Amino acid sequence: MSELNQAMAARYRNDFLREVEANVEEGHWVRMCMQCGVCAGSCPLGPYWEHPPQEIFMMIRANKREEVLASSSMWMCTSCYNCIVRCPRGLPITHIMHGLAHYAARLGLAPKTQPTRRFAEMFWDNLMKKGRVNELKLGLGLYFMNGFAEGVKTALAKRPIGQAMLRAGRMSPMELVRPHKVKDIQGLKAMIAKARELEEARTTGGSAG
Amino acid sequence: MAEKRRYSFYPGCSSQKSASSSNYLVSTQAVCESLDIELNEIPDWNCCAASIGYAKGGELPRLALSARNIALSEQAHPDQDIVATCAACWLATRETQERVQADPELRREMEVVLEAGGLKAEFRKPVRHMVEVLVEDVGYEAIREKVTRPLEGIKIAGYVGCQTNRPFGIAGESFENPVYLDKMVEAVGAEPVEHYEKKVQCCGGALMFSEPEKCQAMVKDIIEAAYDGGAEMIVTPCPVCQMNVEIYQDEINKRYGTRFRMPVVYYTTLMAVAFGRSAKEAGLDGQVIRAEKLEQIAGK
Numbered sequence: 044m045s046e047l048n049q050a051m052a053a054r055y056r057n058d059f060l061r062e063v064e065a066n067v068e069e070g071h072w073v074r075m076c077m078q079c080g081v082c083a084g085s086c087p088l089g090p091y092w093e094h095p096p097q098e099i100f101m102m103i104r105a106n107k108r109e110e111v112l113a114s115s116s117m118w119m120c121t122s123c124y125n126c127i128v129r130c131p132r133g134l135p136i137t138h139i140m141h142g143l144a145h146y147a148a149r150l151g152l153a154p155k156t157q158p159t160r161r162f163a164e165m166f167w168d169n170l171m172k173k174g175r176v177n178e179l180k181l182g183l184g185l186y187f188m189n190g191f192a193e194g195v196k197t198a199l200a201k202r203p204i205g206q207a208m209l210r211a212g213r214m215s216p217m218e219l220v221r222p223h224k225v226k227d228i229q230g231l232k233a234m235i236a237k238a239r240e241l242e243e244a245r246t247t248g249g250s251a252g
Numbered sequence: 253m254a255e256k257r258r259y260s261f262y263p264g265c266s267s268q269k270s271a272s273s274s275n276y277l278v279s280t281q282a283v284c285e286s287l288d289i290e291l292n293e294i295p296d297w298n299c300c301a302a303s304i305g306y307a308k309g310g311e312l313p314r315l316a317l318s319a320r321n322i323a324l325s326e327q328a329h330p331d332q333d334i335v336a337t338c339a340a341c342w343l344a345t346r347e348t349q350e351r352v353q354a355d356p357e358l359r360r361e362m363e364v365v366l367e368a369g370g371l372k373a374e375f376r377k378p379v380r381h382m383v384e385v386l387v388e389d390v391g392y393e394a395i396r397e398k399v400t401r402p403l404e405g406i407k408i409a410g411y412v413g414c415q416t417n418r419p420f421g422i423a424g425e426s427f428e429n430p431v432y433l434d435k436m437v438e439a440v441g442a443e444p445v446e447h448y449e450k451k452v453q454c455c456g457g458a459l460m461f462s463e464p465e466k467c468q469a470m471v472k473d474i475i476e477a478a479y480d481g482g483a484e485m486i487v488t489p490c491p492v493c494q495m496n497v498e499i500y501q502d503e504i505n506k507r508y509g510t511r512f513r514m515p516v517v518y519y520t521t522l523m524a525v526a527f528g529r530s531a532k533e534a535g536l537d538g539q540v541i542r543a544e545k546l547e548q549i550a551g552k
């Protein structure tokens with residue numbers, strides 16, 4: 044268990060709703076949910092969710108801390124915003140899902156092998172290197188995320204797609220040698236470091252409230 | 253002739269040269285040229301983190317990425333609206349603008365963050381999608397007037413997808429049945445599929461990489477509904493929709509025993525061809541599934 048997780052569990056003892064309100068992006072909205080089920084019924088990956096959004100909100104109020112944070116559910120969100128435009132109470136559900144996912148990852152509770160989690164991390168790391176996403180490296184990294192042998196297999200299986208993109212001029216091997224990049228990458232990185240510092244101060248440094 | 257319209261342009265990572273939607277950029281440039289629209293690229297812009305960066309980038313770091321682009325735009329093009337072609341870029345930038353405007357505490361934090369990069373911003377500019385520029389500033393009538401090669405006899409399914417439609421959407425359009433793509437299809441002389449049932453269905457977005465089976469099942473429905481409506485091609489405003497619906501058709505055919513071969517193009521591709529531009533300027537060479545009918549018209 045991570046130190047941060049222990050500290051947070053101790054700080055909010057038995058009040059997971061309050062913990063979510065204070066630490067999760069847009070978490071203060073959770074209390075507004077009236078359990079109508081519209082979001083769950085609107086979700087394109089609905090049938091695959093361990094717990095659809097409505098259930099997640101209920102579980103937060105029922106204090107099921109570990110069950111929520113360790114769930115793969117939030118990682119099933121495709122960011123389609125169907126739930127947001129339909130929720131009669133106006134909850135920013137998509138953002139809460141992203142927020143819960145991020146918080147679970149910070150606490151070290153998010154499922155480590157969940158593929159979308161891993162892809163999301165790779166995406167962020169990729170964009171932080173040069174300030175812009177390198178699609179080719181991202182794609183290659185994706186194929187090799189389950190180890191080298193597996194990667195060679197996937198890369199071969201996906202070869203027709205890669206070749207078609209190459210032929211259509213929508214992918215270039217040059218991205219490996221001379222990638223697109225932000226000139227003032229130092230400035231960008233300084234900004235992100237500052238943003239991270241302020242955000243962490245909100246949770247770890249903030250008072251228990 | 254009307255005065256030149258000028259915008260501060262945010263192309264986004266997928267539109268860069270040789271990137272997955274570089275053909276979107278090519279056709280957009282052609283259309284803008286024909287309509288006397290000037291796109292001024294935001295100098296040294298960075299990635300917006302799309303909708304998937306959240307695992308590592310918390311709220312403030314994610315919003316900071318867009319804040320930097322906004323600051324650079326204010327500096328370089330102080331009196332021009334920001335315009336994006338990619339749905340995710342538009343959404344992230346507009347959301348940052350609105351959240352900072354609405355939340356004084358967030359604004360204070362963002363000012364500190366920008367300062368660390370030697371920047372500052374007022375967060376006052378409208379952040380718009382290229383579709384808004386075409387519909388609101390240019391208008392269907394002016395688009396119609398530019399058509400020299402009407403796309404007659406082609407039936408096209410307007411696939412709007414998610415993020416150009418939600419949560420912001422195009423003013424005056426419904427989330428459940430937006431019709432601006434259909435109107436664009438009509439304006440260039442083609443025929444829109446009426447009641448295209450999967451018009452706002454999610455394509456899976458970035459989850460196409462991590463949950464391919466589930467997302468391919470959704471894309472199968474999107475293509476099938478287009479065939480059911482009698483469509484010969486699909487048109488979309490979104491780079492992710494375009495890619496997800498176009499390039500996995502072979503895999504879907506293998507998985508489901510279907511025989512899909514449905515071209516998926518951008519609205520800008522349609523306009524560029526109808527405006528008399530060459531196949532190359534319309535970005536037709538960027539199709540993985542070739543849009544042969546459009547090639548024929550462009551070759552005339």
Ligand code: SF4
Pocket residue numbers: 075076077078079080081082083096097100129130131132133134136
């Ligand atoms: S649609 Fe809104 S109010 Fe209804 S269950 Fe979902 S979050 Fe709660």
Ligand code: SF4
Pocket residue numbers: 082085086087088096119120121122123124125126127136137140
């Ligand atoms: S935004 Fe996420 S939670 Fe909401 S309907 Fe779409 S996939 Fe489901």
